[in-house]
Amino acid sequence: MNTTIFFAGTGNMGGAILRGLLNAGTDAKNIFFFDPSDKAAEAVSALGCVRVKSFAEGIEKANVTFLCVKPQIFKLVAAEWKAAASALKSEKTFISIMAGVARKSLIEVLGEKNQVLRVMPNLPLTVGKGSVGLATDGVSEETLKLAEEIFGNIGVTCRVAESLIDAVTGLSGSAPAYVFEFIEGLTRGGVKAGLTRDVALKLALGTIEGSVELVKQSGKSPSDLCAMVCSPAGTTIAGIDALEEGAFRSTLIKAVVAGTNRSKELGK
Numbered sequence: 001m002n003t004t005i006f007f008a009g010t011g012n013m014g015g016a017i018l019r020g021l022l023n024a025g026t027d028a029k030n031i032f033f034f035d036p037s038d039k040a041a042e043a044v045s046a047l048g049c050v051r052v053k054s055f056a057e058g059i060e061k062a063n064v065t066f067l068c069v070k071p072q073i074f075k076l077v078a079a080e081w082k083a084a085a086s087a088l089k090s091e092k093t094f095i096s097i098m099a100g101v102a103r104k105s106l107i108e109v110l111g112e113k114n115q116v117l118r119v120m121p122n123l124p125l126t127v128g129k130g131s132v133g134l135a136t137d138g139v140s141e142e143t144l145k146l147a148e149e150i151f152g153n154i155g156v157t158c159r160v161a162e163s164l165i166d167a168v169t170g171l172s173g174s175a176p177a178y179v180f181e182f183i184e185g186l187t188r189g190g191v192k193a194g195l196t197r198d199v200a201l202k203l204a205l206g207t208i209e210g211s212v213e214l215v216k217q218s219g220k221s222p223s224d225l226c227a228m229v230c231s232p233a234g235t236t237i238a239g240i241d242a243l244e245e246g247a248f249r250s251t252l253i254k255a256v257v258a259g260t261n262r263s264k265e266l267g268k
């Protein structure tokens, strides 16, 4: 990919996208970044990416800018970013990953003359296995295709209406954390049942990877596959009973809705 990219913010998520792109073959010399955190910046400089001195310098140098600061920081830097964007001599593309920040608020800062796209990525992009929702309202087909080209190298993409991007945030944006908790819980269960932690983690990871692949390849629903594991009066239905007692599925539904609602709040 020949596009030059600027990252405003290279923390957990900006850094994950940047590393994913490097792993997928993007030339580090085509990636510029600005981050006031010396710790984050030194790690990214070590990868060969080019540190710039300001947001203004970064957006001028690159064709595509990723906005990867916290939503709370966006409010603090809005005036500086507005001045920098209005000084641009040519049209640029901005892709915001910030939870909750509406495209309308982004355009107020970045200006109508630029292409502005709101997306919701997730952390596994760093290993080329991420999920990204793209908010389509008001965005040109060319910009959507450009974003799909960038993210398509490191994950799956879904186009959604902007009204649903908070739901994407509650699901794929946030759920890697729930999956990590799930892995930890299974591992501890194995340890409680007598396995060493190493063996328990290896088995938990293998089981999750295999189950994901089976859902993808079999064409069966997760519920149908669950029934195939549950022998009558067997071990699995005993475990499912314990999960039901802990309201497992209902808790997951509540977690996704809680994340969705929090994303909406962040935009206010």
Ligand SMILES: NC(=O)C1=CN([C@@H]2O[C@H](COP(=O)(O)OP(=O)(O)OC[C@H]3O[C@@H](n4cnc5c(N)ncnc54)[C@H](OP(=O)(O)O)[C@@H]3O)[C@@H](O)[C@H]2O)C=CC1
Pocket (backbone or CB within 6 Å): 008, 009, 010, 011, 012, 013, 014, 015, 034, 035, 036, 037, 040, 068, 069, 070, 071, 073, 077, 097, 098, 099, 120, 121, 122, 123, 173, 174
């Ligand atoms: N973490 C995740 O899994 C996901 C996060 N997001 C979104 O990504 C965004 C970033 O989150 P996350 O990466 O977790 O946060 P981090 O705090 O890890 O990263 C943000 C980085 O931006 C830096 N920063 C602060 N001010 C500026 C500035 N003016 N210009 C450039 N960089 C600046 C911070 O430095 P310092 O620490 O010194 O303040 C920090 O290194 C958020 O808006 C979040 O909603 C979206 C999907 C998933």
Ligand SMILES: O=C(O)[C@@H]1CCC=N1
Pocket (backbone or CB within 6 Å): 099, 169, 173, 174
């Ligand atoms: O927790 C957060 O607010 C961010 C957005 C999605 C994942 N992490």
